[in-house]
Amino acid sequence: MPISLDIEAIWEINLDNLEERFRVAINEKFVKLVDQLYDKVMENVSGKILQKQTGTLASQIVKEIDVETEVLFGFVGVSPESPKAFALEKGGKSAYVIVPNKAKILHWFRDDKHHFANAVLHPPSKEYGYLAKAGEEMAPIIAKEMNDAVVAAFTP
Numbered sequence: 001m002p003i004s005l006d007i008e009a010i011w012e013i014n015l016d017n018l019e020e021r022f023r024v025a026i027n028e029k030f031v032k033l034v035d036q037l038y039d040k041v042m043e044n045v046s047g048k049i050l051q052k053q054t055g056t057l058a059s060q061i062v063k064e065i066d067v068e069t070e071v072l073f074g075f076v077g078v079s080p081e082s083p084k085a086f087a088l089e090k091g092g093k094s095a096y097v098i099v100p101n102k103a104k105i106l107h108w109f110r111d112d113k114h115h116f117a118n119a120v121l122h123p124p125s126k127e128y129g130y131l132a133k134a135g136e137e138m139a140p141i142i143a144k145e146m147n148d149a150v151v152a153a154f155t156p
Contacts, residue, residue: 021153022153022154025149025152025153026072026146026149026150026153027067027072029145029146029149030065030067030072030074030146030149031065031067031074033074033138033141033142033145033146034063034065034074034075034076035063036138036141037074037076037134037135037138037142038061038063038076040134040137040138041061041076041130041131041134042058042061043134044128044130044131044133044134045057045058045061045130046058049128049129049130049133050088050128050130056084057078057084057085057088060078060079060080060082060085061076061077061078062075062076062077062078062079063075063076076131076134077131078131087124087125088125088128088130089127089128089129089130089131089132090127090129091124091125091126091127091128092123092124092125092126093124094124095121095122095123095124096121096122096124097119097120097121097122098119098120098121098122099118099119100118100119105117105118106118106119106120
């Protein structure tokens with residue numbers, strides 16, 4: 001879920017000549033908001049939306065922040081991208097075959113019974129939107145808090 005805010009375009013101010021303390025305050029607020037978005041995504045993949053099973057998806061959630069240029073950039077997403085991560089975010093399009101990759105046979109427990117198979121046809125994943133939901137939740141917070149930070153920076 002990328003976040004990219006161009007402060008100059010939104011508030012029509014030139015940040016290049018802004019006193020350092022104002023730029024620092026705005027950058028600090030932006031970094032905190034990207035951190036908050038990251039925390040929401042991690043919460044979503046650790047039980048709120050998806051049950052944490054192997055931890056692989058959670059280990060692939062990354063955060064990038066750049067506040068050194070006039071355009072503040074924050075990114076929270078999956079890296080490396082994988083078909084499973086995409087399917088859990090957007091939903092699957094069709095059934096797919098699961099084969100064992102660590103053992104010689106698949107084994108699972110359901111309905112108080114052990115099940116074994118050489119392969120299974122798994123139905124497509126439903127859409128969970130673990131990234132989109134975090135972004136939707138954070139969008140109004142980001143807009144308000146960045147606006148508040150800019151107003152505070154210009155208030156004596």
